[in-house]
Amino acid sequence: xxxxxxxxxxxxxxxxxxxxxxxxxxxxxxxxxxxxxxxxxxxxxxxxxxxxxxxxxxxxxxxxxxxxxxxxxxxxxxxxxxxxxxxxxxxxxxxxxxxxxxxxxxxxxxxxxxxxxxxxxxxxxxxxxxxxxxxxxxxxxxxxxxxxxxxxxxxxxxxxxxxxxxxxxxxxxxxxxxxxxxxxxxxxxxxxxxxxxxxxxxxxxxxxxxxxxxxxxxxxxxxxxxxxxxxxxxxxxxxxxxxxxxxxxxxxxxxxxxxxxxxxxxxxxxxxxxxxxxxxxxxxxxxxxxxxxxxxxxxxxxxxxxxxxxxxxxxxxxxxxxxxxxxxxxxxxxxxxxxxxxxxxxxxxxxxxxxxxxxxxxxxxxxxxxxxxxxxxxxxxxxxxxxxxxxxxxxxxxxxxxxxxxxxxxxxxxxxxxxxxxxxxxxxxxxxxxxxxxxxxxxxxxxxxxxxxxxxxxxxxxxxxxxxxxxxxxxxxxxxxxxxxxxxxxxxxxxxxxxxxxxxxxxxxxxxxxxxxxxxxxxxxxxxxxxxxxxxxxxxxxxxxxxxxxxxxxxxxxxxxxxxxxxxxxxxxxxxxxxxxxxxxxxxxxx
Numbered sequence: 302x303x304x305x306x307x308x309x310x311x312x313x314x315x316x317x318x319x320x321x322x323x324x325x326x327x328x329x330x331x332x333x334x335x336x337x338x339x340x341x342x343x344x345x346x347x348x349x350x351x352x353x354x355x356x357x358x359x360x361x362x363x364x365x366x367x368x369x370x371x372x373x374x375x376x377x378x379x380x381x382x383x384x385x386x387x388x389x390x391x392x393x394x395x396x397x398x399x400x401x402x403x404x405x406x407x408x409x410x411x412x413x414x415x416x417x418x419x420x421x422x423x424x425x426x427x428x429x430x431x432x433x434x435x436x437x438x439x440x441x442x443x444x445x446x447x448x449x450x451x452x453x454x455x456x457x458x459x460x461x462x463x464x465x466x467x468x469x470x471x472x473x474x475x476x477x478x479x480x481x482x483x484x485x486x487x488x489x490x491x492x493x494x495x496x497x498x499x500x501x502x503x504x505x506x507x508x509x510x511x512x513x514x515x516x517x518x519x520x521x522x523x524x525x526x527x528x529x530x531x532x533x534x535x536x537x538x539x540x541x542x543x544x545x546x547x548x549x550x551x552x553x554x555x556x557x558x559x560x561x562x563x564x565x566x567x568x569x570x571x572x573x574x575x576x577x578x579x580x581x582x583x584x585x586x587x588x589x590x591x592x593x594x595x596x597x598x599x600x601x602x603x604x605x606x607x608x609x610x611x612x613x614x615x616x617x618x619x620x621x622x623x624x625x626x627x628x629x630x631x632x633x634x635x636x637x638x639x640x641x642x643x644x645x646x647x648x649x650x651x652x653x654x655x656x657x658x659x660x661x662x663x664x665x666x667x668x669x670x671x672x673x674x675x676x677x678x679x680x681x682x683x684x685x686x687x688x689x690x691x692x693x694x695x696x697x698x699x700x701x702x703x704x705x706x707x708x709x710x711x712x713x714x715x716x717x718x719x720x721x722x723x724x725x726x727x728x729x730x731x732x733x734x735x736x737x738x739x740x741x742x743x744x745x746x747x748x749x750x751x752x753x754x755x756x757x758x759x760x761x762x763x764x765x766x767x768x769x770x771x772x773x774x775x776x777x778x779x780x781x782x783x784x785x786x787x788x789x790x791x792x793x794x795x796x797x798x799x800x801x802x803x804x805x806x807x808x809x810x811x812x813x814x815x816x817x818x819x820x821x822x823x824x825x826x827x828x829x830x831x832x833x834x835x836x837x838x839x840x841x842x843x844x845x846x847x848x849x850x851x852x853x854x855x856x857x858x859x860x861x862x863x864x865x866x867x868x869x870x871x872x873x874x875x876x877x878x879x880x881x882x883x884x885x886x887x888x889x890x891x892x
Contacts, residue, residue: 317422339744341456342457347458371553382558384797389501453591460500473493563799565798580622667684762879828857851868858871
């Protein structure tokens with residue numbers, strides 16, 4: 302048996318590293334091989350990660366000061382004005398550091414792997430502080446870090462895998478309650494500070510649930526004097542985290558970047574965003590399994606539930622409907638609640654568990670569709686009205702998961718005999734085995750070599766994907782385009798986020814069957830409109846959709862006096878300088 306505390310911690314960390322690697326399967330193999338041709342993901346949002354992380358890598362090696370803004374400024378997207386890339390601080394740090402040593406295609410997998418380990422260790426530390434036996438703390442960390450929810454995020458939204466923030470918040474609360482010395486206060490500050498580095502989505506949700514978290518913190522206070530003292534310590538310990546959040550909000554990008562805040566989720570007065578109901582959770586989701594990755598399950602009954610959920614997505618998608626919690630956690634949590642109601646646990650433990658139960662119930666209600674009995678009155682609507690970007694509150698399901706693990710493990714910690722406790726980590730592992738539903742892998746399309754050869758910002762000028770696509774229009778074509786732009790330093794006119802010019806561009810360059818028919822039929826006006834626009838906007842390159850006939854591409858390129866540098870890329874020789882501002886009159890040729 303390892304008796305040294307530091308050695309024990311290192312042994313546990315090594316265990317999480319190895320186990321996490323199993324759950325990446327087969328994604329860990331290309332990572333170790335340094336592959337640049339395949340990435341872990343489902344072929345949707347995650348395929349843009351190599352391009353986005355490449356922007357971070359460039360900043361780290363050419364303009365490190367850009368990494369210290371609240372968001373990540375870039376002049377290459379939403380060109381020529383530029384935009385803010387809203388990575389969390391955690392994402393910026395982990396992705397930037399790993400991008401310096403790994404192929405850019407494998408950075409997202411490395412971020413997931415690191416997140417699994419950090420999530421697990423934070424919960425393991427929390428369990429130790431709460432006095433849980435080591436097998437229970439180890440199992441809790443494994444259950445928290447690697448569950449249906451985090452695996453679902455690993456294939457599409459890698460930043461949301463970092464759920465370490467919630468155990469850190471409760472670590473800070475424990476330290477403030479204990480208050481043995483100034484060291485506890487300082488460590489609580491550190492814990493809150495690093496929790497504030499997590500995804501902004503999570504931080505906003507946590508703030509919305511703050512009354513329930515605050516009740517957990519104060520529920521076992523003996524008198525008003527203790528409550529006052531605890532609140533004072535809480536306010537002091539939150540100062541560094543609040544300063545970080547204020548910096549993020551007030552200094553997102555340099556003053557010369559036009560689009561600082563994403564315009565998402567905004568609707569007309571009196572309307573709610575359709576995502577709230579479409580992507581809202583359903584109660585049955587919490588007893589399903591690994592449905593975002595695969596429907597197979599070692600539990601036949603849960604496998605039938607998986608199939609039911611998958612067949613009744615109701616306009617949602619599998620990863621937003623994945624909130625499944627291991628049934629063993631449900632069983633032990635119910636046992637814990639039963640023992641509390643029958644006064645079989647210590648008073649302090651009972652109060653804390655009841656506070657967590659209230660937290661779980663509110664988070665559960667928040668995660669559901671807000672349309673109750675035909676009226677949009679659920680708390681998801683309240684949060685969306687406060688922050689329009691919060692449109693998918695099913696992600697609050699991870700708060701439910703946290704609370705139930707806490708209640709379940711507090712109960713298990715009271716059980717005897719202790720020698721059987723190592724069965725619990727084994728049960729957690731077996732209930733969601735790593736190889737049953739392998740992580741999806743996406744074969745990368747080759748990068749545009751002629752555009753990637755330019756290594757400095759704006760060196761290859763500003764260009765356009767044609768027919769026009771954007772983050773709001775023909776999304777999958779846009780994702781594939783960004784994927785193939787990895788390694789390039791070209792300014793992209795296609796809008797990644799909504800801006801003032803987006804609607805005009807869509808009206809001018811719509812991608813729909815009628816336009817493609819005109820192109821295939823070699824319509825002269827369509828061709829001339831593109832040529833005139835490229836000259837007026839001082840474009841330097843055009844990437845053609847693969848469906849555009851080769852002859853049509855060549856004729857446009859020849860009319861511009863440019864050259865086809867590869868099958869789908871037409872470039873000017875030499876490249877034009879990226880304009881300081883877009884000339885809106887270039888969109889005035891619509892007839």
